[in-house]
Amino acid sequence: MYIEYSIISFILVRCVNSGSLFTTIQYYLHYDIRSRSMWWFLALAGFLVPLFSVSAGNDNNPIVNTPLGRVRGFKMSSRGGREFQAFTAIPYAKPPVGMLRFQPPKPVDPWKGLKDATGGVPYCLTMDTFSPEPKAIGVEDCLVVSVFTHNVSGRAPVIVHIHGGGFIVGNADVKPLYLMDEDLVIVDVNYRLGILGFLSFEDEEMPGNQGLKDQSLALRWVQENIASFGGNPDCVTIAGESAGGYSVYHHTVSPLSRGLFHRAIAESGTSYDIGSLMPPGYVRNNAMRLAKYMDCEGNTTQEIVTCLRNADPKELASQLVKYRVWQVDPLSTFRPVLEPPGPGAFLTGKVSDWDHAPVPLLTGVTAAEGLLRALYFITMDMDFNWYNDHFNEVTPSTLGYLATSSEPDEVTKKVKEFYLPKNNISFIDWYKIVQMHSDATFTVGAIMGADNHKGKVYFYFFNYLGEYTLAGKHNRSVVVGAYHMDEMIYLWCLPPYDKLKGPDLKLSNNLVKMWSRFAATGNPTLVNGDIIWDNWSVERHNYLHISDKGFTMEENFLQDRYNFWSTLNYRDKLM
Known part of the structure; x- marks a missing residue:
């Protein structure tokens, strides 16, 4: 999650207008001073500022009343x-x-x-x-x-x-x-x-x-x-x-x-x-x-x-x-x-x-949201034998229902039976561990949010794993799908993930146009596009599947997993 706010900002040439570099250096320098590894950038900026200080007195900066x-x-x-x-x-x-x-x-x-x-x-x-x-x-x-x-x-x-x-x-x-x-x-x-x-x-x-x-x-x-x-x-x-x-x-x-x-x-x-x-x-x-x-x-x-x-x-x-x-x-x-x-x-x-405002809603999730939490198992060198022995103790906390469930022990028992039924949990079960965290923390809630909203809903499932991922430099055998917020790479300039090319650049251009059209009209379907993005139906749970194969409309979004969580009192203290 640290990556949400501390992504490297060394983009003076590629991502800014060279006509106002002095101001822009000040702008990015302020951001990067927060980063723990950016002292080298401060030195570089100190070298560059004198070269462009002539722009400091530029009177062409826009003024708004x-x-x-x-x-x-x-x-x-x-x-x-x-x-x-x-x-x-x-x-x-x-x-x-x-x-x-x-x-x-x-x-x-x-x-x-x-x-x-x-x-x-x-x-x-x-x-x-x-x-x-x-x-x-x-x-x-x-x-x-x-x-x-x-x-x-x-x-x-x-x-x-x-x-x-x-x-x-x-x-x-x-x-x-x-x-x-x-x-x-x-x-x-x-x-x-x-x-x-x-x-x-x-x-x-x-x-x-x-x-x-x-x-x-x-x-x-x-x-x-x-x-x-x-x-x-x-x-x-x-x-x-x-x-x-x-x-x-x-x-x-x-x-x-x-x-x-x-x-x-x-x-x-x-x-x-x-x-x-x-x-x-x-x-x-x-x-x-x-x-x-x-x-x-x-x-x-x-x-x-x-x-x-x-x-x-x-x-x-x-x-x-x-x-x-x-x-x-x-x-x-x-x-x-x-x-x-x-x-x-x-x-x-x-x-x-709750009384929902009947405004159009565009919402969705990525394929491996659960990596957000599960990757700490890897980065903190967790012993899977220890995890196996302490599963009942730590799972209500890692999945987030320790505070929201009236019966966390019972929920944990059923979660274990559904996702990890065998006795010994190991790295072989990694995909299921990620899936378990995805469903508990983001996926099921997204479906519930779409079902309960009063306006038109356009739902997406982001299952595209390109050259970059916010999961960082982990081995791709660990990154089993699009990480939490990976779609942001294609909507915002997020250095060092901004060198998009080929299929990644094409996807970025399409997502930008879809999101922009939704902001303008309330409907993300592109004019003269290859696909019509149908709005969500409570009966069909239809969604836009975004993958390396392009865009496809599909139905019954993760229905078996959603049905399972619908039987659990994992957040009944809020309802």
């Missing part, structure tokens, strides 16, 4: 050579610091003068728990958006991108160089993460979901400001992958975001996935543990939260690692919660009672 004030951006080029304008790190909320820590976001005040929007995007303060050496990274003052547009006088469809990262890591640092071949406006959103974004005492004083409320305020900012950048506020698509997909689907059922968007793209993540929500009681328990860790115990939530607001922010964020159970489990401790009903609540009630 917004209702909040004037902003100055810079120019870039898309993969196909189309010039576009970029405006990075524009604030949409007041800094959530001091007394505003843990509070719902407050709209930013208008500013005087010209605001520079050419620098890097700050990282919201969190703890990088996926690193071999976990540490606090980022800053609290991080609630910004970046905007990419072709024509500030236009009225183009808008895609608002919400990054993934398990609600723990990630930031608004997309490089939309492929999508900007199309007539689109792209908005990328920062939101609070980890403890600062999702701490909850499950009461009116501290209900939680600060990060989701940040996103909702950003959507309101889009409605009020995007026309200044040439975007159509009446044609807004929210899109995200993994935790970003969870977020997108949460917005479709949240009254706080109703009417702020018109289509949704949830890639590898819906509200029905086991990792998208935490059950009542569990989150409050985590909050009380945090109070103890920080020496902030008190008689009331108000007393505790007041103490936490006065705590050192990095020390606060660093407590995340203390919640580990086994290896990297749970992958995400502080997540969205079901709040008490009341003004400003983002998610309330039981999942089964």
